[in-house]
Amino acid sequence: MDLLPSAEQQQIIDTIKDFLVNEASVDRLREFSAIGNPDFELWPQLGELGFLGLGLPEDKGGVGLSAGEEMLVFQQFGYHLLSPAIFGIVLGARIAASAGEVELRDELLSGTMRVGLANSRGLAGGPRDYHLFEADEADVILLIEESNAALYPRDAFEQIARVNATDAVLVLERATLSNAARPRAEVPVKVDNVHARALMLMGAYAVGIGEGARDLAIEYAKVREQFGKPIGFFQAIKHMCADMAIRSEAALCQASFASLVIDEGSPDTNFHAVASKIVACETAIKNAADCVQVHGAFGFTAEANVHHYLKRAHVADLIWGSLREQRERILTFPTPA
Amino acid sequence: MDLKFSVEDQQFREEARDWLNANVFKERRPHGGEAMRQYDLAWQRCQYEGGWAGVSWPKEYGGMGLGLTRQLIWYEEYARANAPDNHLCFVGLNHGGPTIIAHGSEQQKKEHLRPILAGDKIWCQGFSEPNAGSDLAALKTRAVIEGDELVVTGSKIWTSHGHLSDMQELLVRTDPDAPKHKGISWVIFDMKTPGLELRPIEIMTAPNHTHFVQCFYDEARVPLKNVVGKVNDGWSVAMSTLGFERGTAQIKDQIRYAFLVEEMIERARERYGDAFVKNDEFGARLAQLRADMAAARAMTYMVVSRAQHNVSPAMASLMRAMVGEVQQRVRRLAFDIIGADGLENPEDDDWVYFYLRTYSTTIAAGTSQIQRNIIGERVLGLPRSR
Structure with missing residues (x-):
């Protein structure tokens, strides 16, 4: 038993960190805040580096590593607020692979396809009403439900209407899944529990968001001075930072645990994936909110990067079922081992 | 990252589970008094006789010398078997004992370790004072060296189960002129020493639940050989005990x-x-x-x-x-x-x-x-x- 990354895993973390620091600093969102984000330009490079097929077996075109490595990489994706379209590519490739759609799979793994996410509007819409994320130029759109996971062509959706996104660096549309919609690839939960993997990876992504907000707040608390001292000297601020660190630790540990449980194919897979999403989304939202407060009036502006973490934390929470829905669900599982 | 336990560790888990299932006390643990003391000592003795006492203690001192993974397994099984919490043995097993193992003399080890492990003696803590809580290093209980004795005067408070204890790990100020972290010593104190008086403190759980005592030392005499580590080096000795906790x-x-x-x-x-x-x-x-x-x-x-x-x-x-x-x-x-x-x-x-x-x-x-x-x-x- 060892929850720390191995030397090989640490190498993967260092590689993706390096890449994202250079290619996807969070400052990029400031520049693009009015017109979406440029992240799709990164997909071919990520494909070349192998990050898109990390958890797929080699005979299915992937790198042959485990859910653990995927978790560690999605944590970094969240830390850099990478477009959630990345879920569409990585999970889409898994669906295509499981469905035996080799051509589609390889195209996805190369990073040359645009993939959007469809997410149920829940009680805010009808049973076939979705939000589409990053789907305006999408070749395929990922739709994951408890029972199965699928990739749809964009024209499977009707009444598509662009709306202003709260997280303004994302392209958001409303749409209705047509009755005649046919997926390009589909895999039932019995064959591959993509739903649990998606929740676990969204948990990892939210861990990253929470850590990003934590680090931004701590950095600011060390340099911003009032009353002649860095504000991090004062316990009111110091203890807020400590709270962020405590939450982030809980979220990271549970995400690590959940990823390993998925690899074991344990009957507790769903329980730990849901627990991970709950703890991590709660962490991401609270850390982002505390990060605003630590920054004072500056935290309330569009000039600071803080608001991007808060808004993305809410996106992570609402995709594939919010805290409210996940809490309802976790009570339906038997006692885990 | 890996969640798997080795075959040997799994075997250990089964042995621990079997032993616990066969030996765990079924009677409910009393909430206080001499009955609770006897219960905790009996359960500790049972573990000792079964060869399962002192999971983290080195083998040379009678412990099991288990690595961290096996300690984790032991405590997981301990909880699963619903084994009782022997809170009264906690300070001896997790503070006092480990401190003596790390810093004690051969004589101190010989005299004090086995009784803790075997369920013969209860230890309590004498750290906090009325005016030294979070700021522990501000402690004032004075110990003056007279020949081969320490003469202790002052007061300790929030001593859990002090009225049911045999021995105390006691922090005293041996050099009032040194900077506050430098003049402290860590002492083994016998609770039967003349000059010690106890005032029970009821806790909020229910009337008559005594959990803590306040200790008053009025020129209580302790052999100088009961200092663990060096005189005036008690702060670093104490910090290592808090680590064990x-x-x-x-x-x-x-x-x-x-x-x-x-x-x-x-x-x-x-x-x-x-x-x-x-x-x-x-x-x-x-x-x-x-x-x-x-x-x-x-x-x-x-x-x-x-x-x-x-x-x-x-x-x-x-x-x-x-x-x-x-x-x-x-x-x-x-x-x-x-x-x-x-x-x-x-x-x-x-x-x-x-x-x-x-x-x-x-x-x-x-x-x-x-x-x-x-x-x-x-x-x-x-x-x-x-």
Whole structure:
């Protein structure tokens, strides 16, 4: 038993960190805040580096590593607020692979396809009403439900209407899944529990968001001075930072645990994936909110990067079922081992 | 990252489980008094005779000398078997004993270690004072060296089970002129020493529940050879004991609390039906606790993992701060679930008692505020507040 990354895993973390620091600093969102984000330009490079097929077996075109490595990489994706379209590519490739759609799979793994996410509007819409994320130029759109996971062509959706996104660096549309919609690839939960993997990876992504907000707040608390001292000297601020660190630790540990449980194919897979999403989304939202407060009036502006973490934390929470829905669900599982 | 335990470790788990299932005391642990003392000593003796005492103690001192993974397994099985908490033996097993092992003389080891392990002697702590709590190094209890004796005068407070204890780990000021961390000594104190008086302190759980005592020392004489480590070096000796306290023994609490949440879900279902668990505010709280308990266990695994790689010991305070607060939320919810029954506090029901008990989890052994100072300064690198 060892929850720390191995030397090989640490190498993967260092590689993706390096890449994202250079290619996807969070400052990029400031520049693009009015017109979406440029992240799709990164997909071919990520494909070349192998990050898109990390958890797929080699005979299915992937790198042959485990859910653990995927978790560690999605944590970094969240830390850099990478477009959630990345879920569409990585999970889409898994669906295509499981469905035996080799051509589609390889195209996805190369990073040359645009993939959007469809997410149920829940009680805010009808049973076939979705939000589409990053789907305006999408070749395929990922739709994951408890029972199965699928990739749809964009024209499977009707009444598509662009709306202003709260997280303004994302392209958001409303749409209705047509009755005649046919997926390009589909895999039932019995064959591959993509739903649990998606929740676990969204948990990892939210861990990253929470850590990003934590680090931004701590950095600011060390340099911003009032009353002649860095504000991090004062316990009111110091203890807020400590709270962020405590939450982030809980979220990271549970995400690590959940990823390993998925690899074991344990009957507790769903329980730990849901627990991970709950703890991590709660962490991401609270850390982002505390990060605003630590920054004072500056935290309330569009000039600071803080608001991007808060808004993305809410996106992570609402995709594939919010805290409210996940809490309802976790009570339906038997006692885990 | 890896969740698997080796074949040998799994074998060890089965042995531990078998022994615990066959030997765990079935009678309920008394909440206080001599009966509780006898119960705790008997259970410790039972573990000793069975060869399962002192999991973290080195073999040469009679312990099991287990590595961290096996300690984790032991405590997981201990909790699963619903083995009793022998709180009275805690200080001896987790503070006093390990401190003597690390810093004691051969004579001190010979005299004091076996009685702790074998369930013969109860140890208590004499650290906090009326004016030295979070600021422990401000302690004033004075010890003057006279020949081959220390003459102790002053007062200690919040000494858990002091009235039921045989020995005390006592921090005294041996050099009042040195800077506050430099003039302290760590002393083995016999609770039968003339000059010691105890004042019991009732705790909030129910009338007549004595948990703490205040100790008054009036020229109590202690042999100088009872100083552990060097005279005036007691602060660093004490810090190493506090380190042990943050060790593996609390693993069993995490597991216990996870079970408790499951029990609460069942109790809530039985009492109020499935709709209560599903829709009510309680449902949301139960669900969040289920997720948080899973995370608390994962944090425990992480603490063990970090310790095995000898990295970032200060990060264990992240787990401590989280776990103390989650335990409070679990017990508060348990209290809320029983509704108006919570207004009654019968002797034979634990739910109210343990709810009130958890108010100590964010105070004892370093308040959550002190924990947050440690996290802010030692983990996050923020400037020191003091």
